[in-house]
Amino acid sequence: MARRRVTLGTGPGVVEPFRNAALDAERRRRITFKFRHRVDELVMSGGRITGVRGKRLVPSTKPRGVATSRATAGDFELRAPVTIVASGGIGANHDLVRANWPSRLGKAPKTLITGVPAHVDGRMLGIAEDAGARIVNRDRMWHYTEGLRNHTSIWPDHGIRVLAAPSSMWFDAEGNRFESPAFPSYDTIKTLEMIGKTGYDYSWFVLNKRIIAKEFVLSGSEQNPELTRKDLAAYLANRALDDVPKPVQKFIDKGVDVVQARSVDDLTRKMNRLARNDLIDAGKLRKQIVERDRQIGNPYTKDAQVMGIHNSRNFLGDNIVRTVEPHRILDRAAGPLIAIRMNILTRKTLGGLQTNLAGQVLNAGGAVVPGLYAAGEASGFGGGGVHGYNALEGTFLGGCLYSGRVAGRAAGRATA
Numbered sequence: 001m002a003r004r005r006v007t008l009g010t011g012p013g014v015v016e017p018f019r020n021a022a023l024d025a026e027r028r029r030r031i032t033f034k035f036r037h038r039v040d041e042l043v044m045s046g047g048r049i050t051g052v053r054g055k056r057l058v059p060s061t062k063p064r065g066v067a068t069s070r071a072t073a074g075d076f077e078l079r080a081p082v083t084i085v086a087s088g089g090i091g092a093n094h095d096l097v098r099a100n101w102p103s104r105l106g107k108a109p110k111t112l113i114t115g116v117p118a119h120v121d122g123r124m125l126g127i128a129e130d131a132g133a134r135i136v137n138r139d140r141m142w143h144y145t146e147g148l149r150n151h152t153s154i155w156p157d158h159g160i161r162v163l164a165a166p167s168s169m170w171f172d173a174e175g176n177r178f179e180s181p182a183f184p185s186y187d188t189i190k191t192l193e194m195i196g197k198t199g200y201d202y203s204w205f206v207l208n209k210r211i212i213a214k215e216f217v218l219s220g221s222e223q224n225p226e227l228t229r230k231d232l233a234a235y236l237a238n239r240a241l242d243d244v245p246k247p248v249q250k251f252i253d254k255g256v257d258v259v260q261a262r263s264v265d266d267l268t269r270k271m272n273r274l275a276r277n278d279l280i281d282a283g284k285l286r287k288q289i290v291e292r293d294r295q296i297g298n299p300y301t302k303d304a305q306v307m308g309i310h311n312s313r314n315f316l317g318d319n320i321v322r323t324v325e326p327h328r329i330l331d332r333a334a335g336p337l338i339a340i341r342m343n344i345l346t347r348k349t350l351g352g353l354q355t356n357l358a359g360q361v362l363n364a365g366g367a368v369v370p371g372l373y374a375a376g377e378a379s380g381f382g383g384g385g386v387h388g389y390n391a392l393e394g395t396f397l398g399g400c401l402y403s404g405r406v407a408g409r410a411a412g413r414a415t416a
């Protein structure tokens with residue numbers, strides 16, 4: 001179920017070798033980059049795709065990830081023997097996400113926050129469909145259940161995902177503790193389903209300062225400065241300290257989804273104020289925390305989440321960097337208490353353009369659309385999700401890179 005996947009260098013580090021190879025190819029005039037060119041149409045002639053048409057967008061100097069102007073500066077058309085669509089998923093287009101939402105996950109959330117840049121708009125999927133491509137598994141999406149509204153948004157409605165570890169308690173909007181497997185970092189799709197079936201778009205983590213200090217990691221290169229600059233020693237030193245990491249502390253100080261208190265009564269008041277309702281009952285919340293806390297000293301506990309904490313402690317890596325020593329959440333020395341409203345955060349797309357094993361796009365009849373290939377999230381990373389619906393608990397990048405290599409090599413052979 002859970003997987004570990006924070007890389008040294010984070011996203012920019014993963015991309016670096018490919019970036020270097022592409023820049024080298026550009027120097028050798030094997031690649032021409034066409035930045036600020038938005039494709040609006042696939043050109044069809046003689047029964048095959050022969051290129052793309054679209055608009056040149058006005059220049060922009062905005063940093064990576066920031067939404068840019070869509071104002072246009074003219075048309076363009078490019079001709080090529082093969083065209084590869086690698087335009088990504090649909091996560092920034094909430095209307096499309098809701099339209100494809102599967103009933104097995106409950107009702108589509110009214111409130112979503114966005115875990116991808118604005119360019120992940122799914123537009124190219126419709127454009128490819130208009131050119132004859134077949135889209136499969138539209139209802140397979142990977143949205144996280146532990147999303148915080150960013151205090152300093154890079155893209156519109158920017159949400160940050162918490163990579164949580166085992167100790168926080170997880171409650172639905174009415175303050176009922178979730179059962180297995182809705183424990184932090186266990187099973188994203190199942191938890192999404194369990195939250196969806198509550199009829200609310202959010203849930204609550206309840207924890208304390210000691211847990212947040214040790215166990216919280218935030219997803220995103222800017223949230224992990226030591227790892228992004230490949231300074232493992234500084235990262236480990238920071239995690240070993242009992243102090244809250246600076247990026248996490250910023251969410252406590254400035255985030256709209258976090259409340260802190262010294263007592264359960266006060267915490268409940270603040271949770272209800274934040275959610276603008278009175279769904280949480282202090283007595284019920286306290287009872288569930290006390291019941292869990294009583295299990296902490298019991299070596300034969302039957303509390304499935306506490307068993308999971310002990311299991312994590314048995315794995316050296318998790319023991320060192322992401323699992324706090326078992327303790328009572330209501331232990332005053334570990335306080336203050338913290339409650340975090342967790343929103344649904346859009347991220348990854350498993351459905352997309354159906355391809356064969358060479359990355360060639362197929363039509364509704366299962367025949368190849370001549371001249372058209374697809375890779376990455378646009379093709380559900382490999383013809384409709386090579387890792388299956390659970391995507392090895394959200395592992396996309398490897399499949400995207402692999403399907404890119406497959407499509408690139410096949411396109412190379414086709415044009416040799």
Ligand SMILES: Cc1cc2nc3c(=O)[nH]c(=O)nc-3n(C[C@H](O)[C@H](O)[C@H](O)COP(=O)(O)OP(=O)(O)OC[C@H]3O[C@@H](n4cnc5c(N)ncnc54)[C@H](O)[C@@H]3O)c2cc1C
Pocket residue numbers: 005037038039040086087088089115116117119120123124219220348375376377378394395396397398400
């Ligand atoms: C914050 C964050 C954390 C993540 N963490 C992980 C992780 O830990 N592990 C993991 O496996 N995956 C992770 N992912 C997911 C992973 O990064 C993506 O699945 C992957 O990058 C998708 O690659 P892609 O090339 O298919 O699409 P993208 O990287 O989205 O690239 C698509 C490109 O196409 C361009 N484009 C789109 N439409 C058009 C058009 N009409 N005309 C011209 N250009 C267009 C876009 O501008 C963009 O440059 C994360 C994603 C985010 C945002």
